[in-house]
Amino acid sequence: MTDITESKTGPVPLSQDQVRGRIEARLASRHRKEKLFRGLGIASIGFGVLAVLVLFTDIISKGASAFVQSQIQLQVTYDPAELGIDKVDHESLAWANFDGVIRSALRERFPDVTGRRDKRELYSLVSSGAGFNLRERLENNPALLGQSETVWVNADDDVDTYVKSLSDSDEGFLGRTSEQKAAWIQQLRDSGELEKHFNTTFFTNGDSREPEQAGIRAALVGSLLTLLVTLALSFPIGVAAAIYLEEFAPKNRWTDLIEVNINNLAAVPSIVFGLLGLAIFINFFEMPRSAPLVGGLVLTLMTLPTIIISSRASLKSVPPSIREAAMGMGASRMQVVLHHVLPLAMPGMLTGAIIGMAQALGETAPLLMIGMVAFIVDVPHGVTDPSTVLPVQIFLWADSPERAFVERTSAAIMVLLAVLITMNTCAVWLRKKLERRW
Numbered sequence: 001m002t003d004i005t006e007s008k009t010g011p012v013p014l015s016q017d018q019v020r021g022r023i024e025a026r027l028a029s030r031h032r033k034e035k036l037f038r039g040l041g042i043a044s045i046g047f048g049v050l051a052v053l054v055l056f057t058d059i060i061s062k063g064a065s066a067f068v069q070s071q072i073q074l075q076v077t078y079d080p081a082e083l084g085i086d087k088v089d090h091e092s093l094a095w096a097n098f099d100g101v102i103r104s105a106l107r108e109r110f111p112d113v114t115g116r117r118d119k120r121e122l123y124s125l126v127s128s129g130a131g132f133n134l135r136e137r138l139e140n141n142p143a144l145l146g147q148s149e150t151v152w153v154n155a156d157d158d159v160d161t162y163v164k165s166l167s168d169s170d171e172g173f174l175g176r177t178s179e180q181k182a183a184w185i186q187q188l189r190d191s192g193e194l195e196k197h198f199n200t201t202f203f204t205n206g207d208s209r210e211p212e213q214a215g216i217r218a219a220l221v222g223s224l225l226t227l228l229v230t231l232a233l234s235f236p237i238g239v240a241a242a243i244y245l246e247e248f249a250p251k252n253r254w255t256d257l258i259e260v261n262i263n264n265l266a267a268v269p270s271i272v273f274g275l276l277g278l279a280i281f282i283n284f285f286e287m288p289r290s291a292p293l294v295g296g297l298v299l300t301l302m303t304l305p306t307i308i309i310s311s312r313a314s315l316k317s318v319p320p321s322i323r324e325a326a327m328g329m330g331a332s333r334m335q336v337v338l339h340h341v342l343p344l345a346m347p348g349m350l351t352g353a354i355i356g357m358a359q360a361l362g363e364t365a366p367l368l369m370i371g372m373v374a375f376i377v378d379v380p381h382g383v384t385d386p387s388t389v390l391p392v393q394i395f396l397w398a399d400s401p402e403r404a405f406v407e408r409t410s411a412a413i414m415v416l417l418a419v420l421i422t423m424n425t426c427a428v429w430l431r432k433k434l435e436r437r438w
Contacts, residue, residue: 059410060414062409064411067199068197069198069199070159070164070194071155071196072155073150074106074109075149076104076134076149076151077104077105078134078144079101083101085145087145088138088145098130098132098135099128102126102130103123121178121180124156125156126154126155126156127154127157127213128156129154129212129213133153134153137149154201154212154213155212156212157211157403158177159181162182163185175403201213205218206376206378207219207376207388207396211402211405218376218387219376219390222295222380225296225387226292226296226360227360228292229292229300230299230303231357233300234299234353243315245259245308245312246312247333248333262305263305265304266306269365271366273299273301274366274368277298278369281294289370290376291385292380298366299360303359310348310352310353310356311345315341315345323340346434347431347434348431348435351428351430351431354426354430358424361389361390361416364391364395373388390412394412
């Protein structure tokens, strides 16, 4: 085997060793480039994984403490004179002085506290919402009137923050906690009357101005109602549009224009859909603000392009032989689509719908434009009740000045990420479970 090289005197044949050397040099250069490309790919993946790990580590380290809450044990007496009632009914309980009962229990626990300022400092150990817990207990068990019992009540958010910051050397971040209050906290800890329990309030309460009373239940229910409206509207409309465009629509300039616009709508910023919902649904149709119904309509407009595109891709993946065989057996065009093509394409459609719902669940900007940024305490019971959603709740808490809201913001992000990961996992599992290879 020889090769030819040019010189001033004409072509000069190369020896086999020279040809082999050139080939080996080219192969070595190609292998170096392949290794470099492979190394860059591995480095990119490693950087992405590292960024995700840093993100998750930061969120979990800040939010894990929100799942526990400092509670103080008190010996309370439901004294009718202190409460200002003589019977247990809904009207009497609404005006009962449960805060006075808690203050009496604190004074009995710390009898040496006598000054007005010191008492006010003592009363701030307990959450301002502790009275609601006592009212609920008395309402559920009217026989407690005139009796005493030992209860655990939530500590104030400043106390909770201080307790969670305590290290093994008992040196914590005082913040807005005075040294006197820190001494009382240490006494309660030493006697076992202050412990950290699982924070059920975080999952059972709505929003609150007080961090220790704030929860995500109202936001979770609002997100669920909004997604139900979105799914009920976007999935059937999106699938029907995909079937028509893929199976029945003639191929002309109008259908081409529709397809181009659908693809463009999938890339439109989500806040544009919020402006559209504000102009049409609220200003023109005068629908209620901050309602899951309006939020679902806005998210339907945003999710439709994604569902249409994924549904058309699923329909295209069905082999033409399925259609030809059905038509050869005498089936009509509608029967071919509904009885043969659609069942085979449904797994891909469901996957696209789940991914679209996961995207809608994490949206904030379009919902801010329709008023779902309102402060909502009560849990919504219908699609027309005022409500908020979990991403907006996270946005509100992140803007709060209280230090205790930092951990609750991260904890809400953890819950949102868990829901999103679950939805995407279901989409992957559904695709693997139901897909068919042709």
